[in-house]
Amino acid sequence: MPEKPKKKKFNVEGNESLSDCLDRMRAEGYAPVRRMERPVFIEKNGEKIVDHQEIIFEGKLTEE
Numbered sequence: 001m002p003e004k005p006k007k008k009k010f011n012v013e014g015n016e017s018l019s020d021c022l023d024r025m026r027a028e029g030y031a032p033v034r035r036m037e038r039p040v041f042i043e044k045n046g047e048k049i050v051d052h053q054e055i056i057f058e059g060k061l062t063e064e
Helices: 018-028
Strands: 007-011 030-044 047-061
Touching (some): 018 047
Antiparallel strands (some): 030 047
C-alpha cells in the first residue's frame, strides 16, 4: 500500500460545511493545522470583483 503524504490540503466544497470538511479530514487520518482563505475573483463590466472566499485547510498526518 502506498504511503500517505505527511501534509495534504483539503478544499471546502460548495455543498459542504466547515465541520463536514473537518470530518472528512479526520476520516482520512489528518488533523487540521492551518486554515487559509483565498479570494476568488470574477470580471464584471471590465472590473475585477471578489466573488467569494475559497477556504482551504492544511492537514497533518496523525500518528496511528
